[in-house]
Amino acid sequence: LSLKSQELTAIFLAVRLYCSFVMEYDIHTLLDTATLGTTLWVIYMIRFKLKSSYMGAKDNLAIYYVVSPLSSM
DSSP states (O other): OOHHHHHHHHHHHHHHHHHHHHHOOSHHHHHHHHHHHHHHHHHHIIIIISGGGOOTTTOOOOHHHHHHHHHTO
């Protein structure tokens, strides 16, 4: 698993969850909450518990280039 891809997934799910709370509240909101919780747990495990086995040099995706076009919309 890539830490940066998990962080992007968490950002996506947080935005989707916010929109779901604002527009509609249905079963997908609960599923998104569970998925976001699981994704945050994976991020925690990679950053803290499995830190010694994480290869940061190989996880070189520039998140800024993925997130910044979305913020200009």
